[in-house]
Amino acid sequence: MSESLSLTVNGVAYSVNVDMGRNLLSVLRGELGLTGTKEGCDDCECGACMVLIDGKPVNSCSFLAVQAADRSVTTIEGVVTPEGLDQVQQAFLEKGGVQCGFCTPGMIMSARALLDQCPDPSEEEIKIGLSGNLCRCTGYSRILAAVALAAAAD
Numbered sequence: 001m002s003e004s005l006s007l008t009v010n011g012v013a014y015s016v017n018v019d020m021g022r023n024l025l026s027v028l029r030g031e032l033g034l035t036g037t038k039e040g041c042d043d044c045e046c047g048a049c050m051v052l053i054d055g056k057p058v059n060s061c062s063f064l065a066v067q068a069a070d071r072s073v074t075t076i077e078g079v080v081t082p083e084g085l086d087q088v089q090q091a092f093l094e095k096g097g098v099q100c101g102f103c104t105p106g107m108i109m110s111a112r113a114l115l116d117q118c119p120d121p122s123e124e125e126i127k128i129g130l131s132g133n134l135c136r137c138t139g140y141s142r143i144l145a146a147v148a149l150a151a152a153a154d
Helices: 024-030 089-095 104-115 121-129 141-153
Strands: 001-011 013-021 050-053 056-059 073-074
Touching: 024 073, 056 104, 089 104, 089 141, 104 121, 104 141, 121 141
Parallel strands: 001 073
Antiparallel strands: 001 013, 050 056, 050 073
16 A cells, blocks of 8 residues: 655655555665665664654664654755764764764764754763664774764864
């Protein structure tokens, strides 16, 4: 069963026809061509598919597209500012929080949501804010340092 949905993604309104059971991740990547959001585990374990729904981090692999109708969706493509990279993105580059890059979009989305809610987080709050994201490359110390740097710059 297919339904026409209005999705607002990164401030742009889209009208898409999707099956009721399709997850948001597949619609973002397939219909909208927003491939920055990654499919990792497809089981809400890795955070590679993290997006913001009304400013809150959500695993898009387990969030139905129909649930996102008439809500604000932000993907990694929507984090860039008119001046350039978001402070979180810049901090990841400066602190070496990017290695293979697969987890980076999800990490950045979680970090952005954290800093929007808690502009001056402690190290423990940063760890909790990123706890839904897995990285197999960095050992996390550079990611934590990047989020702390972004908080200081915000």
